[in-house]
Ligand code: SF4
């Protein structure tokens with residue numbers, strides 16, 4: 001392994017992670033500076049009245065595709081969402097496995113699983129690009145950041161899939177590209193839409209708290 | 225040199241950051257533009273070719289300001305995240321058309337967003353920002369003014385309110401043959417203080433009488449307040465937290481002043497949500513007494529055996545429409561069904577329902593924004609399909625706004641259906657003890673009532689409207705009920721006929737070509753010979769009421785908002801003509 005690849009897979013990742021963590025810390029501080037508001041009303045409704053239950057329900061709502069009409073009626077899109085996000089976990093995990101636990105990739109099963117997940121996410125990325133570019137309603141709501149973030153992730157999945165065998169004997173281009181992209185991705189995330197997962201716990205917490213107190217969450221079946 | 229900003233734009237931006245709480249900040253930051261919520265909005269379903277109706281697109285019209293001025297990436301590279309500032313009043317007007325005209329704050333997209341983005345909540349905030357600089361639909365301005373100044377949304381004067389309660393009390397006394405039946409006002413130390421929607425006073429006093437009948441038979445110790453009785457709250461629609469808090473406070477203070485045990489809120493979705501849930505937050509008030517929907521009160525009376533009902537009395541098939549505010553924001557969806565099940569036999573569920581139901585299109589104050597009426601009616605397509613699919617004869621709802629919204633949809637889409645509320649069905653199903661002991665053969669004597677057709681016998685009514693359909697409708701309803709009706713299609717003709725025919729009552733449309741209703745009204749009041757003529761103003765645009773307010777003459781005897789149904793027309797004409 002060349003020094004350049006060693007730097008890219010170790011020090012560069014650490015710098016990127018620390019930068020991301022610092023920016024995130026600022027981000028969370030920024031979120032917390034907004035007042036949280038107080039719910040003064042007595043609980044209403046027939047559903048769960050325990051805030052904790054409804055907040056947990058809200059956080060895991062996304063894992064229940066049957067709960068929301070938007071996921072229930074668009075199952076193909078929901079499946080894409082799952083594959084895409086599992087791909088993110090796999091590709092990020094790979095950036096830790098290669099430098100700190102390369103031995104794990106000697107297991108062909110694990111190596112193949114990560115590879116399949118990354119390539120599957122890459123294919124979903126392509127489908128998502130087609131949808132975002134090809135559908136007028138999607139174009140109308142998309143910003144350059146939406147296109148770029150999607151493109152960045154799709155290409156990154158591709159290189160993650162290629163980099164999974166961690167084979168640099170035949171050339172380091174693939175691994176170098178993957179690690180430099182990962183570093184860029186980590187630093188870019190807090191400034192882009194990709195940081196949505198940072199907001200997710202907050203939006204869902206407050207929605208769960210409010211709708212739980214009002215007996216709306218957990219949702220009662222309203223469809224046939 | 226930077227672009228110059230209008231005073232209003234400056235103010236909106238200045239207030240934006242102050243109004244944002246944590247839930248709104250994260251909701252504004254979190255949207256990933258996945259488009260998942262789009263198909264959940266009734267506006268999108270009715271306008272499939274126009275992507276600007278998508279909730280995320282509409283949300284972005286506020287979000288772009290947030291990104292440009294509050295968030296960070298948008299401050300540095302605005303174009304990258306479509307962040308944009310606002311400079312002119314025209315741009316604020318465009319935002320107004322989005323937040324008031326293209327969204328009823330129904331919250332259907334909110335519960336369908338995987339990210340938990342609560343669009344309806346920040347759409348309300350955007351309304352509040354615009355209202356704070358005086359940019360709003362005219363109807364919103366008028367209704368807000370009424371609620372601030374007169375104390376209720378429909379500008380009902382205290383005398384009219386008390387008059388209506390007395391009128392209903394007399395009807396009940398007559399019905400029960402018992403002068404002891406009361407609609408108590410300002411009675412101290414009651415278990416229940418009952419608050420209502422001003423629409424009940426103006427257009428549907430039967431709901432007050434029905435509720436009173438139920439309280440009477442249940443032996444309730446109850447009262448209605450003489451002031452601060454309006455449980456509706458336009459602050460919810462206008463986004464004005466100050467108004468919302470003040471309206472709530474007025475009602476809470478009155479209950480405390482009367483030392484009431486609990487506040488019962490008549491069937492109204494936004495009233496229930498505002499009074500029960502939101503006003504304590506807007507006004508930062510810790511309310512010390514219990515507040516409940518009259519649906520729960522009625523249900524408890526039946527369960528406790530305090531009133532008896534017989535569902536056979538409500539014939540026909542029924543479906544239930546969940547009001548967005550009741551179901552999606554207050555979780556009130558099982559109790560109304562339970563109650564409905566006790567008072568009717570044939571129930572046909574509407575799909576989707578409960579928290580997934582579609583808006584009646586009249587939510588978010590839409591009924592008072594006549595400039596958006598065509599858009600609203602178009603957006604009701606999915607609602608019409610839902611209603612029609614049930615095949616029911618009646619749609620029941622626990623909300624006055626929904627009554628109006630659904631009535632409009634039914635008329636617009638020519639559905640064969642009527643709208644009713646639970647209080648009417650419960651009252652109809654009541655088993656009245658005195659009645660059940662009467663031997664059967666005496667029943668015909670008991671049902672001896674004045675002939676309905678003779679209500680307006682001997683009365684001459686002038687119907688003034690430029691729309692032939694309305695004239696035909698009014699004329700046939702009034703003639704069927706015994707009135708002699710004459711018609712005028714414009715202001716000049718109306719004045720001529722007034723002088724020649726001296727009618728007892730004029731129903732006067734406001735918006736007419738040539739001499740408008742306001743001018744005709746002023747002419748009537750200023751003419752010594754005609755000044756005493758009773759006038760009922762009819763308008764499809766509540767904001768035009770100012771044409772009347774602004775005139776230096778005595779107010780009209782009544783108002784009717786279009787669309788007007790048969791029952792409302794008869795009720796109001798009876799009331800104005802004092803035909804008890
Ligand atoms: S579903 Fe949520 S995240 Fe997706 S576009 Fe709608 S508001 Fe944005």
Ligand code: SF4
Pocket residue numbers: 264265266267278279282326327328329330331332333334343344
């Ligand atoms: S709140 Fe209702 S009307 Fe408004 S955008 Fe969402 S779904 Fe549409």
